[in-house]
Amino acid sequence: MPIRKKKYKGISIAETVIAIAIFSIVGISLYQLSTQLTRLTRVSRDEIAATALAQEEFEKIRNLPYASIGILNGIPQGILPKTQAVTRDGISFEITRTVRNIDDPFDGTINGSPKDTAPSDYKLLEIQLSCPMCRDGGDYTFSSHIAPKNTETSSNNGALFIQVFDANGQPIQGANVHIANSSAVPPILIDETTNAAGMLQLVDVPTGTKKYKITVTKDGYSTQRTMGNDEVSNPTKPHATVSTQQVTQISFSIDTLSTINILTATATCTPIPSLPFTLAGSNLSHMFLPDHCLFLQSRFRQTRYKISRLFLSHQTHAIF
Known part of the structure; x- marks a missing residue:
């Protein structure tokens, strides 16, 4: 009696390619999701650390005497340094402090009517935190108002x-x-x-x-x-x-800077090298137009300059 052999069906190349493609898509998607979650976690950690540091700064400054709340050698004068480097939770921050006197129009202003003889009504405190090593730039800004506990008095400033x-x-x-x-x-x-x-x-x-x-x-x-x-x-x-x-x-x-390119040449427009000259003028006037030989080529942006004198020291016809 003859023995019948069983036939085993294999996997085709097309099926293998499709399976690899599906696996690759799923794997890449999972990797991107994991990377995104890691990034969001780090960003959240940086924001939490920055917020905690800002709150710490505000509480520390609010407990200072009102007259001491200011920047060293600034206006208003105070005891706070303008910048300071600190580290929180292993994250390095650069603190920039700004304190401003605010003249609130509620009770008049120093240049208004009625005139406020005590224009420094309260202070604006701004804390800027910079973290170059943080994700997404790591720049955070926080602000708060600080009012004096006593009533206002007239200022001699x-x-x-x-x-x-x-x-x-x-x-x-x-x-x-x-x-x-x-x-x-x-x-x-x-x-x-x-x-x-x-x-x-x-x-x-x-x-x-x-x-x-x-x-x-x-x-x-x-x-x-x-x-x-x-x-x-x-x-x-x-x-x-x-x-x-x-x-x-x-x-x-003030205005954007301009560039002036100077080319010295003879009457036949032949370039002349190493020619000393003196250029004098004033800003915010009309634009100087170059002549046919392009002795003076000017490229201007916003700022415009009037050329009042240009002396060339050479025995040629290239004198303006």
């Missing part, structure tokens, strides 16, 4: 309002404002930025006649500053003066 705009009169947000007054006791040294309206408003500022040296700039922008009589005999923008119960308003105009 003044206010300093700084406005920054460009050549078109548009306010510049985030402009860096450096203020120094070495005559104050203790000395004042402030580095702040303008708000969305291009303003920096400082209230309850110690008085001083031409004592506040102010410099305004921004990355990619020009720089403008006040000057003293020791630098210029009659400066158009002298150092700021702050008077009792008065508002000093000072404006600065």
Whole structure:
């Protein structure tokens, strides 16, 4: 009797490829889910640590005497350092503190009607935490108001309002404002930025006649500053003066930087190398147009310069 052999059905190549594809899709999805959960866990841990650190800072500062709540060498004066490096739960943070006197319009303002003779109604405390090693940048900002326990009294200080705009009169947000007054006791040294309206408003500022040296700039922008009589005999923008119960308003105009490319050539437009020249002019005027030989090629952005003098020291026809 012949023996019948059993036939075994195998797996085809197509079925194998499909199985591998399904396994790969499931595996990749699980890996991405695990990675996302890990990232969210780390972000949540960073946020919890930052929030706890900010709350710790607020509680510590609220327990200080009201007069001590301020930045060292700042306005208002206080005992708090501007920046400080700390570590919490193994995470390194850079703390940046900002304290501002707030003139609340509820009881009038220093430059309003009725006039507020005690314009420093309360203080705005802002805590910025920077964590370069944290996920998603790790920048956190917290703020709170701190009010005095006693009633207001009239102040002998003044206010300093700084406005920054460009050549078109548009306010510049985030402009860096450096203020120094070495005559104050203790000395004042402030580095702040303008708000969305291009303003920096400082209230309850110690008085001083031409004592506040102010410099305004921004990355990619020009720089403008006040000057003293020791630098210029009659400066158009002298150092700021702050008077009792008065508002000093000072404006600065800065703008994006420009590039001037100069090409010296003969009357037949042949380039002349190593030619010394002197260029002088003033800003915020009309644009200088190059001539047919492109002796002076100018590329301008927002800031415009008027070329008033250009002397070329060479015995050719390349003199403007």
